[in-house]
Amino acid sequence: MRKALVAGNWKMHGRVDQNLKLIEALIPALSNLKEAVDIVVCPPLVYLSQVNELIANTSIALGAQDVSRFDRDGAHTGDCSADMLADVGASYVLVGHSERRSEQNDTDERVSQKLACLLKANLKPILCVGETLEQREAGQVEDVIATQIELAISGLSVDDLKELLIAYEPVWAIGTGKTASPEQAQDVHAYIRELLGARFGSGFAKQITILYGGSVKAANAAELFGQPDIDGGLIGGAALITEEFTAICSAAANSPKNG
Numbered sequence: 234m235r236k237a238l239v240a241g242n243w244k245m246h247g248r249v250d251q252n253l254k255l256i257e258a259l260i261p262a263l264s265n266l267k268e269a270v271d272i273v274v275c276p277p278l279v280y281l282s283q284v285n286e287l288i289a290n291t292s293i294a295l296g297a298q299d300v301s302r303f304d305r306d307g308a309h310t311g312d313c314s315a316d317m318l319a320d321v322g323a324s325y326v327l328v329g330h331s332e333r334r335s336e337q338n339d340t341d342e343r344v345s346q347k348l349a350c351l352l353k354a355n356l357k358p359i360l361c362v363g364e365t366l367e368q369r370e371a372g373q374v375e376d377v378i379a380t381q382i383e384l385a386i387s388g389l390s391v392d393d394l395k396e397l398l399i400a401y402e403p404v405w406a407i408g409t410g411k412t413a414s415p416e417q418a419q420d421v422h423a424y425i426r427e428l429l430g431a432r433f434g435s436g437f438a439k440q441i442t443i444l445y446g447g448s449v450k451a452a453n454a455a456e457l458f459g460q461p462d463i464d465g466g467l468i469g470g471a472a473l474i475t476e477e478f479t480a481i482c483s484a485a486a487n488s489p490k491n492g
């Protein structure tokens with residue numbers, strides 16, 4: 234059975250004092266959920282060490298929002314390698330988030346290089362995929378998702394991908410308040426599982442964690458997480474609000490699938 238997972242992507246938000254307040258509030262609020270849901274927080278790069286210290290001895294795990302596509306130390310100004318992320322305590326790393334794809338030219342090829350670096354460093358990649366509104370309206374959802382996944386994992390074997398997680402984040406639902414309906418999200422999640430099953434076998438497809446992201450909040454989390462192929466969420470704005478993030482984690486923990 235797949236364990237639910239909720240990851241908070243803080244994006245470019247936070248300050249030393251705000252991070253302290255948020256984590257100090259989350260620790261007690263989340264402490265009784267750890268049996269049922271894995272919880273990850275992904276602060277900005279500069280705060281990874283601070284947050285890692287704050288969550289020491291709790292069940293909250295640390296994630297990063299991106300990684301360099303270069304795996305060897307060297308002249309890559311501004312970059313941070315997978316080994317460095319692991320060195321400061323990260324265990325999960327987002328890769329291919331749509332904001333990196335659109336703002337930082339993260340092409341499918343670069344996403345694939347980054348994914349390989351993360352696997353080499355024994356980090357758990359959360360590969361983000363999703364279509365734009367134009368692509369959805371043109372009936373291209375499955376093609377877009379298949380291409381993003383195929384290109385990201387090309388050349389990798391089922392053994393390489395044991396630690397992979399996928400996040401389906403329709404671009405039109407990110408930060409817009411428009412959530413995919415539970416049925417729309419479930420359809421894409423089922424498609425992703427089918428795609429991976431055809432390529433790597435149904436055993437692999439059944440065990441892989443597939444998260445939904447895009448305007449998830451306390452009010453819609455339970456319905457989304459109740460879908461058979463939605464294993465949890467990748468949360469943006471609501472991850473910065475203690476009550477919201479706690480309620481979302483609790484919805485994942487209390488999903489009937491976990492019972």
Ligand code: 13P
Nearest residue numbers: 242407408447448469470
């Ligand atoms: P929002 O929850 O703010 O829509 O962001 C989703 C997201 O991009 C998480 O990675």
